[in-house]
Amino acid sequence: MHHRQYTSVNRTDEITVKAEKEPQPNKYRYVRKEGSCNVVFRHVPEEWLLFVTDIFTTLVEIRWRVMFLIFALSYILSWLFFGILFWVIALAHGDIKDPNTDPCVFEVRSFTAAFLFSLETQTTIGYGFRGMSENCIIAIITVTIQDVMSCFIDTFVIGIAVAKMASARKRAQTVGFSNRAAINLRNGHLFLSWRVGDFRRHHMVEGTATAQIVRTMMHTTGKVDVTYEDLVIQQKDIILVTPTTIYHKIEPGSPLYNMSYADLREATFELVVSFTYTDDSTGILHQTRTSYTPEEILWGQLFQEMIRVGRKSYRVDYNLFHRTEKVHIPLVSAKESEEKKQLHLAQHSPHAPDIR
Incomplete structure (x- = not known):
């Protein structure tokens, strides 16, 4: 008596096979759907010193509103600091008390005038009312220092702004993954698949796809163990001209080889996938990441075709990027499916013994 190996599933039907225990949702994700890691570091040695030492990277990573506040x-503060210096110089030289003396700075007889002179000097506005004289060498030295510092500030601000606009994170948002992964049949074997696509036009990027199974185990003592298992990807080097479906063959050595549909519904792992590539416009290395929980891996689903052939070009319909359709697929694990297939071939082999 042969066991039933396949279950016929129509597109409008729902799979009703349930595990003995209902799947328990993970409380935390290791990697969020948008690709950021759900990890918080605490008690880092000399954390503030690290941020200050690498101030450029710190400013690139902060929010735009915080960066604008810091730059403003x-x-x-630099205008105010040098304004105070010019005011002190005017006080020491007697320009404020005696308006008839030859001043260090023309038309600087108060703190407000000193602040305005500082602002005009650093921004090179030059309204024509205030200017340096040759009476005070200390004032000349102060103006020189302020000019040099203004060049450093301008260079730093422009560099940070350009780096933030060309940030790899922003470009990574234009390369995305499908909302769900799928398990289906290809050439008689079970495959895990997901889709990646570049949402911008006229950008041919070549990159490498990777995938890992991440498992977290919490002990009663509060210790958490995190383990990683690599998945072997078929044709992991991709030229992302059009959206591409990435496949992992579920074969011996795969972490999913012994996992059936019921086992998948009870599993607590997380599938972390990434696509690392170099943008052809900027030459900057980017990486896009996302993750799939077992509830987001659809058993017996196949991604719909997005590419159509037009009269003059290929057409890609991104409305179908996340859509799948149901297909015929065994509900047993890949291992059990292969064993049944081998048993079926052995029983129907012409050299098989006749067992009565």
Whole structure:
């Protein structure tokens, strides 16, 4: 008596096979859907010193509103600092008390005038009312230092702004993954698949796809063990001209080889996938990541075709990027499916013994 190996599934039917225990949703994701890691570091040695030492990277990673606030304060505080210096120089030289003396700086007889002179000097506005004289060498030295510092501030601000606009994270948002992964049949074997696509036009990028099974185990003592298992990907080097479906063959050595549909519904692992590539416009290395929980891996689903052939070009319909359709697929594990297939071939082999 042969066991039933395949279950026929129509497109409109739902799979009703349930595990003995209902799947328990993971409380935390290791990698969020948008690709950021759900990890918080605590008690890092000399954390603030690390941020200050690598100040350029720190400013590139902060939010735009915080960066604008910091840059605005850097200009305002520098104007204020040198304004105070010019005011002190005017006080020491007697320009404020005696308006008839030859001043160090023309038309600087108050703190407000000193602040305005500092602003005009650093921004090179030059309204024509205030200017340096040759009476105070200390004032000339102060103006020289302020000019040099203004060049450093401008260079730093422009560099940070350009780096943030050309950030790899922004480009990575234009390369995305499908919302779900799928398990289906190809050439008689079970395959795990997901889809990746570049949402921008006229960008041919070549990259490498990777995937890992991440498992977290919490002990009663509070210790957490995190283990990683690599998945072998078929044709992992991809030229992303059009959206591409990435496949992992579920074969001996795969972490999913012994996993059936019921086992998948009970599993607590997380499938972390990534696509690392170099943008042809900027030459910057990017990486796009996402993750799939067992609830987001669809058993017996196949991604719909997105590419159609037009009269003059290929057409890609991104409305179908996340869509799947049901297909015929065994509900047993790949291992059990292969064993049944081998048993079926052995029983129907012409050299098989006749067992009565």
